[in-house]
Amino acid sequence: MLEKTGVASEEQVAKSFPSMERLEKGPVAVIECFQRIPCNPCATSCKRGAIAPFVDINDLPNLNDQKCNGCSLCVFNCPGLAIMVVDYTYSETQVSFKIPYEFLPLPIEGSVVTGLDRNGDGICNCHVLKVTNSKIMDRTPLVTVAVDKKHLMTFRNIKVVQDGR
Ligand code: SF4
Ligand code: SF4
Numbered sequence: 001m002l003e004k005t006g007v008a009s010e011e012q013v014a015k016s017f018p019s020m021e022r023l024e025k026g027p028v029a030v031i032e033c034f035q036r037i038p039c040n041p042c043a044t045s046c047k048r049g050a051i052a053p054f055v056d057i058n059d060l061p062n063l064n065d066q067k068c069n070g071c072s073l074c075v076f077n078c079p080g081l082a083i084m085v086v087d088y089t090y091s092e093t094q095v096s097f098k099i100p101y102e103f104l105p106l107p108i109e110g111s112v113v114t115g116l117d118r119n120g121d122g123i124c125n126c127h128v129l130k131v132t133n134s135k136i137m138d139r140t141p142l143v144t145v146a147v148d149k150k151h152l153m154t155f156r157n158i159k160v161v162q163d164g165r
Pocket of ligand 1: 028048051068070085
């Protein structure tokens with residue numbers, strides 16, 4: 001499916017997610033990187049050794065989610081926008097997602113934006129909690145949003161709606 005549509009299958013997404021036991025311990029990276037390409041900044045940027053060093057530059061990332069504390073360094077550094085940090089402990093009813101966001105304008109903190117699934121279809125409204133726009137070149141802005149927990153496995157991106165700008 002990924003090869004034909006560019007969209008990860010449910011099985012691929014499910015395999016990328018940590019167990020509920022790990023999710024309930026706090027923020028953790030979710031890496032949706034499924035194609036062997038010569039790329040490794042995720043592993044080299046992780047200071048906790050949570051992403052195993054690549055033996056071959058084409059390796060797929062291998063995350064030890066017990067070592068990951070959700071610091072987001074790998075999200076900043078992934079050129080494929082393949083990583084997000086999920087915090088299932090954000091609130092009783094909502095999960096926070098920290099996602100890479102390369103479009104302009106960036107959303108405004110406190111605004112409401114449209115949450116999208118992996119097909120780019122709108123699935124919910126979500127509140128923008130934080131926008132981190134590092135001035136360091138080559139670093140992707142990160143947007144943190146709060147999303148209803150029922151969208152844990154389907155939320156993937158945002159679209160800035162008119163009154164969110
Ligand atoms: S979020 Fe931080 S600790 Fe977790 S894999 Fe990425 S860089 Fe490593
Ligand atoms: S940096 Fe991103 S695209 Fe590159 S291997 Fe790691 S997860 Fe995949």
